[in-house]
Amino acid sequence: MNGLRNYNEEIINHLISKILSQYNDICKCEKCILDIKAVALNSMTPKYVVTKKGELFTKLNAEFNNQEIIDTTRAITQAIELVRCNPQHNKK
Structure with missing residues (x-):
């Protein structure tokens, strides 16, 4: 792992497909999915990691913390x- 990363991206990437599968009436184009990820990330407190050790610690904490999963799902x-309600995929 090189550089600074927000571990919330990993959690969102892990959960988003399952959550989106419950919605039949939403566009699932790449632009809309990226917008969903961006909006979700911007609403959460970042969890930055730099080292592999920090990433593993954060991952273990997230996996055993049900509130973390609930907050990310929300x-x-x-x-x-x-x-x-406000898709941006047709806008430039």
């Missing part, structure tokens, strides 16, 4: 609702 769900 952030993704709220982002889905926002993007569903």
Whole structure:
């Protein structure tokens, strides 16, 4: 691992497909999915990691912390609702 990373991206990438599969009425183009991820990430407190050790610690903490999963699911769900009502994929 090189550089600075927000570990919330990993959690969102892990959960987003499962959550999106529950929605039939939302666009799932690449632009809309990226918008959902961006909105969700911007609503969450960042969890930056630099080292592999920090990444592993953060990963273990997230896997054993149900509140972390609940909060991330809520952030993704709220982002889905926002993007569903305001899709940007046809705008330049």
